[in-house]
Amino acid sequence: MARVLILGATSAIAQATSRIHAGRGDSLFLVARDRERLASVAADLRVRGAMAVETLVADLADDSTHERIVADGWRAFNGLDVALLAYGVLGNQREVESSPEALKAILATNFTSAASLLMRLAALFERQRSGALVAIGSVAGDRGRQSNYAYGAAKGGLAIFMEGLRHRLAGTGVRVVTIKPGFVDTPMTRGFPKGPLWASPERVAAGIVRAIDRGASVAYVPGFWWAIMRVIRSLPEWILFRTRL
Amino acid sequence: MAAASSWGRYPRVDEDRRLVSWEGDVRAALASRRPLLARGLGRSYGDSCLNEGGTVIELAGMDRFLAFDATHGLLSCEAGASLDDVIAFALPRGWFPAVVPGTRFVTVGGCIANDVHGKNHHRAGTFGRHVRALTLLRSDGTTHECSPMAEPSLFAATVAGLGLTGIVTRATLALRPLRSARMEVESLPFADLDGFFELEAASAESWEHTVAWVDCLHPRMAGRGIFSRARFLERSDGSLGEPWGRGPRTVPCDLPEAALSPFTVKAFNAAYWKLHPRGRRIEAAEKFLFPLDALGHWNRIYGRRGFVQFQCVVPGARARDWIAQLIEAIRTKGDGSFLSVLKTFGELPSPGLLSFPRPGVTFALDFPFRGDRTLALMKELEEIVIDAGGALYPAKDACMSPRAFGASFTRLGEFEPWIDPAFSSSFWRRVHAAPRAA
Numbered sequence: 038m039a040r041v042l043i044l045g046a047t048s049a050i051a052q053a054t055s056r057i058h059a060g061r062g063d064s065l066f067l068v069a070r071d072r073e074r075l076a077s078v079a080a081d082l083r084v085r086g087a088m089a090v091e092t093l094v095a096d097l098a099d100d101s102t103h104e105r106i107v108a109d110g111w112r113a114f115n116g117l118d119v120a121l122l123a124y125g126v127l128g129n130q131r132e133v134e135s136s137p138e139a140l141k142a143i144l145a146t147n148f149t150s151a152a153s154l155l156m157r158l159a160a161l162f163e164r165q166r167s168g169a170l171v172a173i174g175s176v177a178g179d180r181g182r183q184s185n186y187a188y189g190a191a192k193g194g195l196a197i198f199m200e201g202l203r204h205r206l207a208g209t210g211v212r213v214v215t216i217k218p219g220f221v222d223t224p225m226t227r228g229f230p231k232g233p234l235w236a237s238p239e240r241v242a243a244g245i246v247r248a249i250d251r252g253a254s255v256a257y258v259p260g261f262w263w264a265i266m267r268v269i270r271s272l273p274e275w276i277l278f279r280t281r282l
Numbered sequence: 283m284a285a286a287s288s289w290g291r292y293p294r295v296d297e298d299r300r301l302v303s304w305e306g307d308v309r310a311a312l313a314s315r316r317p318l319l320a321r322g323l324g325r326s327y328g329d330s331c332l333n334e335g336g337t338v339i340e341l342a343g344m345d346r347f348l349a350f351d352a353t354h355g356l357l358s359c360e361a362g363a364s365l366d367d368v369i370a371f372a373l374p375r376g377w378f379p380a381v382v383p384g385t386r387f388v389t390v391g392g393c394i395a396n397d398v399h400g401k402n403h404h405r406a407g408t409f410g411r412h413v414r415a416l417t418l419l420r421s422d423g424t425t426h427e428c429s430p431m432a433e434p435s436l437f438a439a440t441v442a443g444l445g446l447t448g449i450v451t452r453a454t455l456a457l458r459p460l461r462s463a464r465m466e467v468e469s470l471p472f473a474d475l476d477g478f479f480e481l482e483a484a485s486a487e488s489w490e491h492t493v494a495w496v497d498c499l500h501p502r503m504a505g506r507g508i509f510s511r512a513r514f515l516e517r518s519d520g521s522l523g524e525p526w527g528r529g530p531r532t533v534p535c536d537l538p539e540a541a542l543s544p545f546t547v548k549a550f551n552a553a554y555w556k557l558h559p560r561g562r563r564i565e566a567a568e569k570f571l572f573p574l575d576a577l578g579h580w581n582r583i584y585g586r587r588g589f590v591q592f593q594c595v596v597p598g599a600r601a602r603d604w605i606a607q608l609i610e611a612i613r614t615k616g617d618g619s620f621l622s623v624l625k626t627f628g629e630l631p632s633p634g635l636l637s638f639p640r641p642g643v644t645f646a647l648d649f650p651f652r653g654d655r656t657l658a659l660m661k662e663l664e665e666i667v668i669d670a671g672g673a674l675y676p677a678k679d680a681c682m683s684p685r686a687f688g689a690s691f692t693r694l695g696e697f698e699p700w701i702d703p704a705f706s707s708s709f710w711r712r713v714h715a716a717p718r719a720a
Contacts, residue, residue, distance in 0.1 A: 049303070080346070080349070085347060
């Protein structure tokens, strides 16, 4: 029975992932901003078979909450086997281009706050010498593109930060797993026209749990995004610039 | 506004879709000035889950479980939870929905709004009979906890209420206990409708599930078919925890219209007659209960223009003759149905004012949509059902006339006062003609 910390527990991907853990009888510590939503997610996971579910209402984007979140999350079940960082904001690239505040918010939520939490967790995992530190990045972080390079830069930075952590923790028994979902049909992407490349949160969640179980370093979910991003990364700029990607 | 259609892909409409994940989202969506309608997974075949020009509140994201009483098998959940999800949860714990329709990719809210039935209707009645309580959110912001005991009239209007009384946000279902996820299934051929009725009479007592496929197209032996009956195994065999297949096979794209010519449909029916297994066997319950779930997007078989379903019930006494008339009408039109299904409904009363199931024989068919030709056939079939004193099933319907709707649902007058004035649907506007102008 694993002890699992979920940061951003009310996101669609986090809920779907938590359900898989609940079905296994794991214990979950959930952190999210909205008290009412968090309570209904917790009730759902209890019914679905979680051994224990604890919650903490906190704004993850606010760094001053991080010390308490990590301390409480660690103490609740006396250590952790999995910490999943699953929150983020997509933002609006056009808005970001004219509003420095919006730009700062995207970078702070998706990168700065995430790095702060991961650094605190890494110290505890390192001492424990076991467990998996998991963060949800994005295929958007694989290449800067005009359509969403602010979000992409934050997620790309997160992937590099995770890579560094992986390097640091190599040999300690701690796994550091970067998840790179493609298009996911969630409230965050409400309003986008959906096509065959889109995946459900359940499918992404299954990919996340599989990646953790098999100890992957970087996992594209669904897997076909690995091939797509290889192509996009290798496009020369003179071709890329002719697209609206 | 975005283009939308339901499982039958006819008709197509433009509507304003709102995906909701939380109760707060639902309340926000209620503020829309357009006519409102809740939608689950859109597995209704016609336009009862469409709302042209209106706002459609999609509840599939509200799929959380609230409580489970493992002693009595009572599951409380949000209305967007699917039966697939309920089964995946309940089956390993030795429980199963008391009533399931032919697909498990439907929401609890949708099952309530259509008061769906299953192959065990003669034993268990409709889905609504096993709903212990539901929470209804109305456009005036009020919340109603309804059950057969509390606000019973609103409960009776909401079960089978086609989503017109407000939004069902939560429900408590009484599940049934199970020891095995496998069924003993027996399939027996019958040569004509008389054969069907004999088998039906002989099976109702000791077989929990019964259903028959019937060949409407054979030139001389129209009315022949295969009768299937099944019951869950009574002994524990460790099968409850086995994961269910997710149906990896999917129809990848629309088939061309020619794929469903009268010739291929006839050939399909002949092959079905030849190849369907006969005799007794043990098989996974999902295979018997949800045969079409094994093939994802099977509606694409009908091509881009989609298809229409026709499902009616005709009363018992002369049921055989009415069904024979329907088959004859279909056969002479040559516009064959892929899968025609016959089943007897039992005597258990349905709880909803607009519930479709009632004592008699129900007959379900589907036809590729071919414009006026199809509409004319549907009209002809509808007339037979009205003459028979039967009813048509709104969840499957895209064609019925206001007259047929009125004839099918005699308690319409009792239902109307409970409609939430902010709610409507394409179906409702179609069948509920404005008060007859003089």
